[in-house]
Amino acid sequence: MTTTETRAPAGTAPRATPWWRRPWVFPLGLIVTVFLVYSLPPYFGLDPAESRVPVPSGAGWYYPALVTHIGFATIAMVTCALQIWPWLRRKHPVAHRRIGRVYVFAGAIPASIAGFAIALAAPFGPVGAVSNVLLATLWFGCTVQGYRMARARRFGEHRRWMVLSFALCMSIISNRVWGVVWVIALGPQLDTTFGGSPAAMGQTIAGLTTWTGWVVPLLVAEWWVTRRRAGAGSR
Template identity: 60%
Template sequence: MSVVAERPVVAEESRAVRWWRRPWVGPLALVVVVFVAVSVPRYLTLDPAQSLVPPVEGFAPYYPMLVAHVLFGSVAIVSCCFQVWPAFRRRYPVAHRWIGRAYVFAGVLPAAVLATVIGAKSPFGPVARVSNVLLGLVWFGCTLAGWRAGRARRFGDHRKWMVRSFVLTISTVTNRVWGVVAGVVLGPQLETTFGGNEQYMTSTIAGLTTWLGWVVPLILAQLWLDRRPKKRARAAGRSGVPA
């Protein structure tokens, strides 16, 4: 009797996660595809002159490590689009697990380790270096915590840690958005605030964008995670169903 009564609920839950109820999935995938298509090919040439990051003198492994970071990061950013797609997770749980393994072990973890090393050698100044190293450590920690929670079948914790990991992965895109904003605001001040020193202005913009690119999304994600239980409780109260 209880099985029959529960079936409509399951069907309704399935309908609730159809793609058209998550309109952000398509735009997110489009942004990621465009970002990877524009950013990655220049590093596949293995030509340091094509890099968007200036060379670092006195540290020969910097460019090879940067290329490896970009490739591992591309695996992470592409695979995470599937991992945060509710309908995909529900319909293809086996694929979700395998893509999740690729996200963790062929994407985030190696990319985060490399990020801490090359981040410490960033040519954009000490403010950007501190941000890059801290981002790499937090990114690694959140992802590892999410994987361990999933292995322990603590799926609520797994989801929360992976939401944090996701926003840190996407921060490479939000970083570019902040870069455009900072460039528009600070660019006209080159001759005044920065005394005509382009390197000083570039380091200032890099310092701002590296911090804003991951700290702001992480704070917003945490606020969203904190509000979800209250929202579910209110919805349950209105429907008469226990939360």
């Protein structure tokens, strides 16, 4: 991502936009913090009975894989939020590179691999399973490609792929928002569309939530990247 600059008088160097004039910096950090504070405590005791995600019976490997995914995804979310902070990138490029390696190798890659594994046995039905498998695959692919572009010093392409990786990383938050939306939208249809079956409605909501949770942020990120590149090209 490029650093936005304010116009400066002729003959003077442009000034970078102060962090407090970027209205998304603080809210993003706050949202990530609140999400993690709410989501992580049930897993501190390593008790499957406290899991917010139902553990399938007969799959003894599922809960350890789930905790592994959550642990690495937590690292990914924290480091990813730092990586898109323009002040850190501009003022501390060495820290940006080091935190980026942590995001890639101790966050996104292991989290996506563990996420792929648990997606295959997730108790949310085949529609949700396919969505989560694709999410994990795309997160892994975008992250690896972004790292490769940085190593090749193709920083424009690096930013593009990492913006997509960021959108997929943070889609877990979008997922929660869409879950509420679909509950509100489909709840009144329990006795009609779903024939009075809470299980059928739950499977439908889970499937819709998993798909919209990452597809919508990914489309928005791609639109944003394309728009920025088009603007840079015209200039």
